[in-house]
Amino acid sequence: MEPQQSECKVIPGTKIADKFLKELVRDIKATNAKVKLVSFLANNDFAAEQYANVTKNSCAKSGIIFELRKVDREQLEDSIIAANEDDSIHGILVYYPVFGGGHDQYLQNCVSPLKDVEGLCHLYRFNMYRNIRHIHGRKDLKSLIPCTPLAAVKVLEGCDVYDTSLPIGEQLKGKTITVVNRSEVVGRPLAALLANDGAKVYSVDINDILIFDRGPNLELTKYAVRDCNKKLEEILPISDVVITGVPSPNYRLPIDLLKDGVIAINFACAKNIDDEVTKKAKIFVPAIGKVTTAMLQRNLLRLYNYRDLNYKLVNGA
Amino acid sequence: MEPQQSECKVIPGTKIADKFLKELVRDIKATNAKVKLVSFLANNDFAAEQYANVTKNSCAKSGIIFELRKVDREQLEDSIIAANEDDSIHGILVYYPVFGGGHDQYLQNCVSPLKDVEGLCHLYRFNMYRNIRHIHGRKDLKSLIPCTPLAAVKVLEGCDVYDTSLPIGEQLKGKTITVVNRSEVVGRPLAALLANDGAKVYSVDINDILIFDRGPNLELTKYAVRDCNKKLEEILPISDVVITGVPSPNYRLPIDLLKDGVIAINFACAKNIDDEVTKKAKIFVPAIGKVTTAMLQRNLLRLYNYRDLNYKLVNGA
Numbered sequence: 001m002e003p004q005q006s007e008c009k010v011i012p013g014t015k016i017a018d019k020f021l022k023e024l025v026r027d028i029k030a031t032n033a034k035v036k037l038v039s040f041l042a043n044n045d046f047a048a049e050q051y052a053n054v055t056k057n058s059c060a061k062s063g064i065i066f067e068l069r070k071v072d073r074e075q076l077e078d079s080i081i082a083a084n085e086d087d088s089i090h091g092i093l094v095y096y097p098v099f100g101g102g103h104d105q106y107l108q109n110c111v112s113p114l115k116d117v118e119g120l121c122h123l124y125r126f127n128m129y130r131n132i133r134h135i136h137g138r139k140d141l142k143s144l145i146p147c148t149p150l151a152a153v154k155v156l157e158g159c160d161v162y163d164t165s166l167p168i169g170e171q172l173k174g175k176t177i178t179v180v181n182r183s184e185v186v187g188r189p190l191a192a193l194l195a196n197d198g199a200k201v202y203s204v205d206i207n208d209i210l211i212f213d214r215g216p217n218l219e220l221t222k223y224a225v226r227d228c229n230k231k232l233e234e235i236l237p238i239s240d241v242v243i244t245g246v247p248s249p250n251y252r253l254p255i256d257l258l259k260d261g262v263i264a265i266n267f268a269c270a271k272n273i274d275d276e277v278t279k280k281a282k283i284f285v286p287a288i289g290k291v292t293t294a295m296l297q298r299n300l301l302r303l304y305n306y307r308d309l310n311y312k313l314v315n316g317a
Numbered sequence: 318m319e320p321q322q323s324e325c326k327v328i329p330g331t332k333i334a335d336k337f338l339k340e341l342v343r344d345i346k347a348t349n350a351k352v353k354l355v356s357f358l359a360n361n362d363f364a365a366e367q368y369a370n371v372t373k374n375s376c377a378k379s380g381i382i383f384e385l386r387k388v389d390r391e392q393l394e395d396s397i398i399a400a401n402e403d404d405s406i407h408g409i410l411v412y413y414p415v416f417g418g419g420h421d422q423y424l425q426n427c428v429s430p431l432k433d434v435e436g437l438c439h440l441y442r443f444n445m446y447r448n449i450r451h452i453h454g455r456k457d458l459k460s461l462i463p464c465t466p467l468a469a470v471k472v473l474e475g476c477d478v479y480d481t482s483l484p485i486g487e488q489l490k491g492k493t494i495t496v497v498n499r500s501e502v503v504g505r506p507l508a509a510l511l512a513n514d515g516a517k518v519y520s521v522d523i524n525d526i527l528i529f530d531r532g533p534n535l536e537l538t539k540y541a542v543r544d545c546n547k548k549l550e551e552i553l554p555i556s557d558v559v560i561t562g563v564p565s566p567n568y569r570l571p572i573d574l575l576k577d578g579v580i581a582i583n584f585a586c587a588k589n590i591d592d593e594v595t596k597k598a599k600i601f602v603p604a605i606g607k608v609t610t611a612m613l614q615r616n617l618l619r620l621y622n623y624r625d626l627n628y629k630l631v632n633g634a
Contacts, residue, residue, distance in 0.1 A: 074542045074543070102422055102501030102502070105419055106439070106443075106446075109426070109443070110443065125423060129423075184419030184420055224391070225391045
């Protein structure tokens, strides 16, 4: 007789998001803040428009003023800069892709760091990769973390993967985590973030597998990357946590290779992990989109609280 | 009998570069400056290594100390940051592509603006696109322009396309220029730069043709973009200047469509314009690589002169 796997807890993203959304409602009510988020839709992407509606509804529940502005893509840069300069706006969100590639990354850097709720401008990316937790060394200015990798971190915290009795930067010590996807927007930042928190991360993409970690005794101040001579068939059975983020409906995580008692998290829009993972996993989080939306609002509230610091944070000019 | 086309002047890039290189030699000698450029090679690209040799030789002639550092690509970010902090280094050059895509653009933003001889960090790109000629409004700090589009501008100046009797920002007024290529690194910045100087620019890429200009009376403060309902066959015969930058050995500019007396400039590494263009053109510049190398050194000397300003120009942290 096979050993009985104890029951898998399936945690919907909404459940983890709810805790943060309740805090947001409380904090926004308490401060009587009129927090305003402006989002720009400059493509004809139906999915983006749907996502805008989700954000709108979620913001309404939190007491956040949400405004969707549809603009021609050639007007987007000027519109972003006008919003940077408009004191009634506290956060700016852009639905990408607009032009795609380097032009979009240029636009991400046109958003003022003081309004960049997505955390995609260079300042926040740089601080995240380099394990710098505050802006320009100021203890009163915590650096922002891009929403999607931040949501994955919060999900791991919600699953008690973080050991909060350890110092910050070591709370994932001893944990082996596989992240399937190494895109510049989510997979690579997430691997770096988890390694900066002490994990050994296998970062998998279509070409190769890399190891992100801070050395055996956390002796590095930030993650380093090295080649991995193992194959997916070797790393999945030794991973405590597996996180998937492949933006394709055709990709499926090979469940038979997973360790018994694994924590399985999908942060892709596509369903990368079949439900049968519950036969192996201790915890399964099938989608984290709602947590991402909550983190967006959390970043927004933080930036709202930075608004009167009149701190010069510029990317250009 | 066909009208006789007066003879075409073929101007090699070296001839235009020489003027600037002589000025550099003079200025570097005069200040007794020990100007040092460090370049990073983190790929196994033979062409990049060859280009490094060209830069090295050119720097040697100008009296610039040139050091090539070969690093593992995973060490590149840390190496760039160490060079940012090393006062003996005045300029940093990276041979791209390294990782490609967004990761490379992230690395471009890791180079301190005070050492970014290529002018590829967000600060300089932003200022160039937005027609902002000084850094943070300081008249003593001229903003840098990325080397390749800057080289194209200097070639146009060398061909007397700029009317220097007009105010800055209007010196290309009345000129129609076609730029074939709209990449984020060269074609798009060049189109914007020329439009910011007053030209009407047709920006051609594989998908469409766009118009970059500042309106009929230069009433805009910076270029704007709009769709063009004309085809290549219609814009080439009305273009005073045609600039090609297609990075493919297969592309050839259709010479029969050019206006008699056109100025034809190729800034691609590939030979986009056949020599028979001399039958139509007034001026033909077959390659501008040497001018780009000269502009790199010119940017370097400018940054060298900024070094003691101790001006805070950061992209992150």
